[in-house]
Amino acid sequence: MIRSIILALVLVVLSMPAFAVEPGEMLKDPALEARARELSKEVRCLVCQNQSIDDSNAGLAKDLRVILRERLVAGDSDSEIKTFLVERYGDFVLLKPPVKAETLFLWYGPFAIGVLGAIGVAVFLLRRRDGGGDEAVPMPLSDDERKRIDALMSEQDRKA
Structure with missing residues (x-):
């Protein structure tokens, strides 16, 4: 019972979003801070690569959050800040x-890779259904080969 409760608490804590913005980074103006948070959600952490800088605890993400807030305080628009970051990174x-x-x-x-993979699977399945298509048809035996096989078979029968 206690294990179940502990497991449930751990799962709840792990499923909560990790807000990486530290109190020292936050702006005093609530409107600017709200803009900073929205912009941070659109900027990729270059270390984590699949997280925004708003969610990442990486050092570079912190630096980007600080730069973003400095640019907001300086009066830059959202598009100017994005342009600045794109020019840099x-x-x-x-x-x-x-x-x-x-x-x-x-x-x-990703779409192209998925389509190519689907085509590859379809070709594989079609060849498999048709019996391969590449299998060689055996050549009929010549009279000499047939006589040789008959001789080997009769020799085998004599030994048995």
Whole structure:
């Protein structure tokens, strides 16, 4: 019973979102802090790669949160801050990078890989259903080969 309660508490704690923003990083102006939190959710942690800097505890994520807040205090707009980060770190720093020639693989690569995999599986299954298609048809035996086999078989019968 106690184990079940402890397990349930651990699961609840682990399932809660990890807010990595430290109190010292927070801005005094609630409106600016709200903007900072929204922007941080759109910026990728370059260490974790699949977390926003709002959720990441990595050192680089903290540095990016500080830079973002400094730019907000300086009066930059959201788009100016994103442009600044993209110029510094590339389009990959955004969790939703823009669709352009350099980011086509980021957007359509997984889809293309899935389609190619599905085609490969379909080809495999079709060949398997048709009996392979690549199997060689055995050539009929010549008269000499047939005589040789008959001789070997009769020799085997004599030994048995």
